[in-house]
Amino acid sequence: MQVQAILFDKDGTLLDFTGMWGFWTDCVLNDFREQLVIRGLEMDEADLPQIWGTFHDEQGRMNGYDVRGPLAMGTMDEVYAVLTWHGYRAGLSWAEAKMIVRACLAQAEEAMEAHRPAHPLPGVREFLEQSRDQGLKMGVVTADETASANKHLQWMGLDAYFDIVIGTDLVDRGKPFPDMLLLACERLSVQAQQVMVIGDTDGDMEMARAAGAGYKIGIGESGKIQLADRTIQTFHELLSGGSGR
Structure with missing residues (x-):
């Protein structure tokens, strides 16, 4: 899908x-x-x-x-x-x-x-631009609280890229349970299998698996993220091939 x-x-x-x-x-x-x-x-x-x-x-x-x-x-x-x-x-x-x-x-x-020691990782802004140009909906699902997450995104000048921000305070169960992802899907009006999840821990990947997300990308050292469908070192690896599989 x-x-x-x-x-x-x-x-x-x-x-x-x-x-x-x-x-x-x-x-x-x-x-x-x-x-x-x-x-x-x-x-x-x-x-x-x-x-x-x-x-x-x-x-x-x-x-x-x-x-x-x-x-x-x-x-x-x-x-x-x-x-x-x-x-x-x-x-x-x-x-x-x-x-x-x-x-x-x-x-x-x-x-x-x-x-305000918040700085985007290499390639993040470019990938967000690319994804927005492709008409993709985007959201943040974080173990942080929603207000703090919004604040950190604002510090980096990234907040305008996202349609929704879901913090752990908005659900009964945080990661690795699927609650945040399912709430995000509801608010974005998409099905879980239409969603790609990008995160740096197996907690992110397990949340995605439990919710039935379509694709899981881990960012970081491949040996440390076991449950991803694909692992990247930086977002630059997604720029040339777009955000598809």
């Missing part, structure tokens, strides 16, 4: 994941670490990769991520809960850990607003 619509993941697909979420992660974890020190506690640096599935340089700055991990695939509520658990493990009460994590997240959001 001919592709009528393309649904994109946001983080790691449209925008540079490490550039934006690395900035956010560093803000949150540095502030969280300081709050522990104030209370005579500490966080084991060896635990950093285990918190959200992130990789860090010698200074503790995030420089990569596990596409199977919580930061890549989880909702903000899940990310919040994981860090709260680590605060509890470090010696905080559960209530205190929740309050500290919430405060750290709020400060990180303020820093994000000030710096």
Whole structure:
């Protein structure tokens, strides 16, 4: 069946994941670490990769991520809960850990607003232009919340390309369940088998499979995305051949 619509993941697909979420992660974890020190506690640096599935340089700055991990695939509520658990493990009460994590997240959001570290990945804008010229409907389906997703797209100047943005707050079940994709199909008035899904994790691919999407493209290293029909390194690979199979 001919592709009528393309649904994109946001983080790691449209925008540079490490550039934006690395900035956010560093803000949150540095502030969280300081709050522990104030209370005579500490966080084991060896635990950093285990918190959200992130990789860090010698200074503790995030420089990569596990596409199977919580930061890549989880909702903000899940990310919040994981860090709260680590605060509890470090010696905080559960209530205190929740309050500290919430405060750290709020400060990180303020820093994000000030710096706006969202940058589209290579070839994204050109591919969106090509797809729009071909008359394809386009939407974003993201584990982020809808308001945040819209804001990040606006920062990059990409928001006008999309007919819909579906965040995890609009459905009962986020990825890898099919709910977001099915809602997107309903709002775009297309059938799932007419949709091509592009994402950087197997959570995206499993959502697409569960919903019955027509075609699944993974972006990133091929060995890390097992469920895609095709894997690309950048959107430039889709420019010459268009968005068909």
